[in-house]
Amino acid sequence: MSDTTINADPAELAKFSELAHRWWDPDSEFRPLHQINPLRLQWIQSHVPLSGLRVLDVGCGGGILSDSMARQGANVLGIDLAGKALKVAQLHALEAGTPNVRYREVSAEALAAEEPAGFDVVTCMEMLEHVPDPASVVRACGELVKPGGWVFISTINRNPKSFLFAIVGAEYVLNLLPRGTHEFAKFLRPSELAAHCRAAGLDLHGTRGMEYNPLTRRYWLSADTSVNYLIATRKA
Known part of the structure; x- marks a missing residue:
């Protein structure tokens, strides 16, 4: 990828911008993100307490995740290339009075x-499957974190x-997500x-799967990484 190419799919950005006003509606298309967010936060904090740390999302x-990490005492910067979604994030932070969180429209590479x-x-989180060059994003994450720091x-x-x-x-049977x-x-x-992580100088420290029961509508972390999964890495 050249320095002048933005590592983003315009169709993906348009898709999430179109839904931007619904990000903080827990019963909207983003309901799964609201439901899994406590699990993501718990996974992160099981490796490193966030209070007082400088965190990039x-x-x-x-x-959704940026806000919850800031509420744990982290100083959080959230970045994205979907401008409308960022405006919603900024507005929510103002309305909710969330301390120590700010947002920028910038790529990880930049x-x-x-x-x-x-x-x-x-x-x-839930981002690499939406970009043309995931290795580039992982490499940027490795460059952004301090030696000894964590990348999730x-x-x-x-x-x-x-x-x-x-x-x-x-997307088609349960309608949990837009088609x-x-x-x-x-x-x-x-x-x-x-x-990709090894190439970026990141050592793997743990992997967990995330499962969903459509009957109980409950998500949980498990050892099954066959569908959704999370990894914890640390910069050497």
């Missing part, structure tokens, strides 16, 4: 050039089960993501 969207090793923790990533595995659950089930939210070819196997 890459691909923050409307700020910010890495500005602030190398500038953050104690970097998160990149979540995405979707690529296999027949994930196609059935994350696309057919979630067309995901593209199967962009899903990442854990081995592929681990290779």
